[in-house]
Amino acid sequence: MAENTKNVVELRRTVKEVKRHVLISRMLALLVGLLVAILAVAYAISYFYDKFGSFTVKVNKYDMAKQGLCLSETPDYDKSISQLNANIVYDMTNISGEDLPDNLDKINGSHNGNNYIAYTFYLINSGSDTLTYDGQLVIQNVTKNVDDAVRVTVYQNGEKVVYGKTKSNGQGMESDCDKEFLSSNIVMKDRRKDFKPKDRDKYTVVIWLEGNDPDCIDAIIGGTIKFQMQFNIVEAT
Numbered sequence: 001m002a003e004n005t006k007n008v009v010e011l012r013r014t015v016k017e018v019k020r021h022v023l024i025s026r027m028l029a030l031l032v033g034l035l036v037a038i039l040a041v042a043y044a045i046s047y048f049y050d051k052f053g054s055f056t057v058k059v060n061k062y063d064m065a066k067q068g069l070c071l072s073e074t075p076d077y078d079k080s081i082s083q084l085n086a087n088i089v090y091d092m093t094n095i096s097g098e099d100l101p102d103n104l105d106k107i108n109g110s111h112n113g114n115n116y117i118a119y120t121f122y123l124i125n126s127g128s129d130t131l132t133y134d135g136q137l138v139i140q141n142v143t144k145n146v147d148d149a150v151r152v153t154v155y156q157n158g159e160k161v162v163y164g165k166t167k168s169n170g171q172g173m174e175s176d177c178d179k180e181f182l183s184s185n186i187v188m189k190d191r192r193k194d195f196k197p198k199d200r201d202k203y204t205v206v207i208w209l210e211g212n213d214p215d216c217i218d219a220i221i222g223g224t225i226k227f228q229m230q231f232n233i234v235e236a237t
Contacts, residue, residue: 055086060232068127073109086110086119094211105155105204116208123201130196132235136189146223148215155204
């Protein structure tokens with residue numbers, strides 16, 4: 001009788017251990033599934049970001065909090081924003097700059113075409129001081145030398161300037177450009193003085209691959225490039 005009781009107790013313990021093992025296995029499987037899902041989402045975001053590039057606009061957060069320098073996609077705004085993100089073009093191929101629309105500086109926010117990025121935004125002095133600020137457009141990352149054939153047009157309060165990389169043979173500026181890139185990673189830099197309270201500077205940035213550039217060749221297919229327009233205050237009075 002004592003032996004039978006012992007066997008029943010041992011059997012019960014074994015059943016409990018099996019249930020615990022099943023429960024732990026299910027929990028581990030659920031955790032692994034969640035981890036895989038999180039990694040998949042992170043990879044997808046990284047994949048699209050790397051494959052198709054991006055354009056962002058950023059104001060130094062201290063300058064926004066201290067001096068009221070902020071960004072908006074429209075001339076009017078209801079809150080201070082320190083960063084804007086343009087919509088991504090998912091499959092850009094080369095075009096001619098001559099084929100770009102004439103109204104690129106007339107539409108607010110993202111207004112991309114099939115093969116170009118176009119983004120219009122406003123830099124606003126919402127503070128009480130008159131400012132001097134620097135603005136620069138930088139290349140954050142590039143692959144497969146796609147920047148050799150990239151063109152960037154910057155409209156500042158209606159004034160248009162087309163930028164391109166120096167010719168690959170080192171012989172100066174491309175014929176369709178107004179200015180060369182300042183360096184390998186800086187497209188342009190400008191200083192704005194006497195930026196008074198309630199002033200608004202309007203910017204439009206257009207990015208495309210120039211099909212007439214001699215460096216627009218098959219070797220750059222699949223290349224990526226990321227830009228950021230950065231603003232910071234250098235003086236407040």
